[in-house]
Amino acid sequence: MLERQCKNLETNVEQGKAKNTVGIIFALMIGYSMVYMDKTMISTAIIPIAAEYNLAANQTGLIMSLFFLGYSLMQIPGGWLADKIGAKRVLLLSLGIIAFFSFAFGAVSSFMLFLVIRFFAGVGHGGYPPSCSKAVAENFAQEQRTFVQSLMLSTYGIGGVLAFTIGANLISMNWRYGYIALGLLFVISIILVTLFVPKDLAVKKGPVQNSASFKKLLKDRNVLILFLAMLLINIVMYRNMSWLPSFLEQKFSLDI
Incomplete structure (x- = not known):
């Protein structure tokens, strides 16, 4: 069954145009892996940050909580925006926001700036899952989507491994190195999405069924x-x- 699914993904024809489905999956999975790496890496980075700036547990908790506040607030608007302007644009916008605030987090030295930056990093994260799901729906046949989504979900583990290996080793040298490296990885993700994810399909106006x-x-x-x-x-x-x-x-x- 798995072999059949993989074979079907090699060539997916939609609207008369062949698509590089392997490239699409690869680009989306790399982006998702970086998203989960960022979510996980903060739990390690917060230890030297707290030591350097004498932060109490309630302060470090606030830094991590504001990320999830931004993330939660952007989930539904992110899906709406993907429907309005297209999945690829929101994917690139989300990755761009996260990349910018990853670099920024590694550059600042203020508790208040830590809070603001992690909040807006969460906003960037919030746009990625819904736009990724829309990209999968647009580029894969219905019988393939569950399998492709399972590949996307596997990136949670991949991101965790990267966070506690590459990320943790960089943080042990200097926690700022971890976020500089993370920003660069998000830039690579932007390039991959730009190259492999097709342009958004034109929205067809007409009666909507099963809405x-x-x-x-x-x-x-x-x-x-x-x-x-x-x-x-x-x-x-x-x-x-x-x-x-x-x-x-x-x-x-x-x-x-």
């Missing part, structure tokens, strides 16, 4: 259950991811 209002979706039982499940999973997952390195370093004096 549902946003208000109706909010009343859908399945949507509410999935929302609650994801909320609870993310609370546990991101709490552990954000605080475990600091806990291990303080409780067991481990060299994180």
